[in-house]
Amino acid sequence: MHLISRVRARAVAMTGAVMLAASAAQADSYAIDTEGAHAFISFEIPHLGYSWLSGRFNTFDGSFEYDPEKPEASSIQVTIDTASVDSNHAERDKHLRSEDFLYVKEFPEAKFVSKRIEPAGEGKAKVIGDLTLRGVTREITIDAEHVGGGKDPWGGYRQGFRGTTSFALKDFGIPKDLGPASQRVDMTLDVEGIRK
Amino acid sequence: MLRNSDRRYGVAAMLFHWLTFLAVAFLFGLGLYMVELSYYDPWYTKAPDWHRSVGILLLGLVVLRLAWRLSNPLPAAPAGHAPWERALATLAHWALYGLLIIIPLTGYLMSTADGRAVSVFGWFEVPALLAPEKGREDWTGDWHEWLAWAMVGLVVLHALAAIKHHWIDRDTTLTRMLPVSRAAEEKR
Numbered sequence: 001m002h003l004i005s006r007v008r009a010r011a012v013a014m015t016g017a018v019m020l021a022a023s024a025a026q027a028d029s030y031a032i033d034t035e036g037a038h039a040f041i042s043f044e045i046p047h048l049g050y051s052w053l054s055g056r057f058n059t060f061d062g063s064f065e066y067d068p069e070k071p072e073a074s075s076i077q078v079t080i081d082t083a084s085v086d087s088n089h090a091e092r093d094k095h096l097r098s099e100d101f102l103y104v105k106e107f108p109e110a111k112f113v114s115k116r117i118e119p120a121g122e123g124k125a126k127v128i129g130d131l132t133l134r135g136v137t138r139e140i141t142i143d144a145e146h147v148g149g150g151k152d153p154w155g156g157y158r159q160g161f162r163g164t165t166s167f168a169l170k171d172f173g174i175p176k177d178l179g180p181a182s183q184r185v186d187m188t189l190d191v192e193g194i195r196k
Numbered sequence: 197m198l199r200n201s202d203r204r205y206g207v208a209a210m211l212f213h214w215l216t217f218l219a220v221a222f223l224f225g226l227g228l229y230m231v232e233l234s235y236y237d238p239w240y241t242k243a244p245d246w247h248r249s250v251g252i253l254l255l256g257l258v259v260l261r262l263a264w265r266l267s268n269p270l271p272a273a274p275a276g277h278a279p280w281e282r283a284l285a286t287l288a289h290w291a292l293y294g295l296l297i298i299i300p301l302t303g304y305l306m307s308t309a310d311g312r313a314v315s316v317f318g319w320f321e322v323p324a325l326l327a328p329e330k331g332r333e334d335w336t337g338d339w340h341e342w343l344a345w346a347m348v349g350l351v352v353l354h355a356l357a358a359i360k361h362h363w364i365d366r367d368t369t370l371t372r373m374l375p376v377s378r379a380a381e382e383k384r
Contacts, residue, residue, distance in 0.1 A: 083331075090309035090333040091244075097334065178235050 027067035030193025038192035049181025055087030066159050071119045080110040100176040107135050133172040140165050160192040200268040204372035212261040219254040249316045255300035274367040295347040302340040309333040
């Protein structure tokens with residue numbers, strides 16, 4: 001009897017430990033820190049093939065779930081206000097908002113929703129998901145890298161990543177032809193999330 | 197001759213009027229043309245540069261024109277004009293003056309929305325007088341286009357009215373804005 005009860009007690013303790021471990025391994029939810037602007041969605045496109053033009057989207061929102069022990073169980077979703085495009089030139093930004101490019105009157109929102117994550121070692125991963133831009137939804141792959149994470153000095157807990165991807169303007173139905181050197185745009189997603 | 201008389205417009209008023217017409221026609225055509233150009237077109241940057249430059253020059257011309265208009269006698273309307281015709285003509289003329297000020301201004305506010313100055317053929321620059329403001333290029337751009345179309349509508353009406361007075365009523369409405377001799381005018 002004594003032995004059985006001890007075994008039982010151990011079993012209960014182990015179950016508890018496993019459950020504790022499982023809860024510790026649960027992915028935490030993070031809100032992307034757009035309030036403090038520790039997140040940037042920027043783009044780069046060659047100009048004539050002679051230089052790089054860069055710009056960004058100033059207004060977006062999103063969140064991610066992240067578990068350092070099980071990165072493949074992570075996910076991310078970001079919504080972008082396309083009218084917030086900013087390339088540091090008002091006339092050009094107006095053109096970028098027009099039907100020739102983002103057509104923001106018709107498509108005010110762009111969106112990325114991850115579908116699966118394939119860890120690639122050393123804090124790197126491929127984030128595969130659907131990008132909706134100018135009304136077209138296509139699967140893209142973002143090469144993501146965990147930059148860092150931990151307690152911040154103000155009582156919060158943060159995790160930060162950088163993701164890069166590249167796609168052809170034509171893939172999303174952007175009609176304006178900027179010339180042979182400028183068919184593709186590179187995008188960089190810098191996100192810092194505050195644990196909810 | 198330079199100034200208006202009580203019967204007809206003087207040389208200065210005629211120059212102001214027809215120069216304004218040429219500039220407006222040029223700007224409207226160029227405006228429609230330049231937004232359709234492909235990226236590698238040689239005119240892709242030149243056409244907007246000319247549009248902005250001529251637009252600023254037109255705004256200056258219109259300010260001078262208004263000063264001239266207000267400091268000159270206005271030729272009396274030909275006797276055959278009905279009161280409603282006079283009232284409508286006056287309304288249309290002031291609407292045109294208003295548009296000639298507002299349309300270039302919306303263009304200027306659009307181009308200077310990020311604090312950039314507007315260069316006039318590289319001769320001089322008009323600085324951004326208002327503080328940069330995000331998104332101002334959008335609503336000013338919309339109004340620039342809508343008002344330009346409204347102006348073209350009014351110009352067509354204005355021209356049809358002049359033609360009607362010339363060919364149907366056979367009065368001096370049109371000839372007093374043209375360099376026509378007094379003898380030719382009195383035959384009408």
